[in-house]
Each structure stands twice: as C-alpha cells, then as structure tokens.
Amino acid sequence: MNKTIRQITAAETYELRHQVMWPNKPISFIMLPNDAEGVHFGFFINEVLVSVVSLFIENSKAQFRKFATLEKEQGKGYGTLLLSHLILFASQNNLSEIWCNARTNKQEFYIKFGFSPTNNLFSKAGIDYIVMRKIL
Secondary structure: EEEEEEEEHHHHHHHHHHHHHOOOOOOHOOOOOOOOHOOOEEEEEEEEEEEEEEEEEEEEEEEEEEEEHHHHHOOOOHHHHHHHHHHHHHHHHHOOOOEEEHHHHHHHHHHHOOOOEEEEEEOOOOEEEEEEEEOO
C-alpha cells in the first residue's frame, strides 16, 4: 500500500470536502473565497485521494480549514499523518502559531497534537465549533 502526502490544488480538494463535510449543500458551500491563496495538501493511498486539508498563512500565523477524510477511511490514522505533516510544514516555514475552527465533538483529536481550546465558540449551519490553537 503506497501512502503519500503532497501539495494539491484547491480544486482537487473540492469533491472530497463536499462528500465528507457538507454533502447536502451545493458544492459552492465548501469553496472558500481565498482558496487560491491557500496551500492545499492531500493524503493519497495508491494514488487515491482520501484526506485533504487547506492552510492559509497570514503573517506568522496559519489557519487550517476544510480538514476532511473519507468516511470509510476514518479511524485509520490518515488524518493524524496529514495533521502531523501540516504542523511540520508550519514549523519549517517559521510560523509562530497554527489554529483551526474545530467541530466541538472533535476537540480531543486536536488536543492530542498540543492544540488548546479557546473561549471562542460559534455555530455554522447547525454545527458547533471552537477555535483551537497551537503555539509552535
């Protein structure tokens, strides 16, 4: 089984984002206005895209968004490998902080990577989120 992580285009993330995150919304719902400015990563198994994440750098901080893994591939550690790659990329690029809007039911996943929850909570389309950050 060949597993690789590589940079991909924003457009290459759309189908997987849509399928995993908001399948009942139009595909435009998962597109971000600043997708062209992001750095996008894909996790591939035998050249099949199974997980994606997008990183948006502003000054010395970066937000990652639209982190999604195909449902049938969840729980196999692929998201862990992709997030580890993202943190390493941020460190290698001398960023001071990496953060995300985490679904509140996924907080524990991010805590394992050294992310801390903030007091910033919000809801979008019926889903509750919390801002989580990691100082690098």
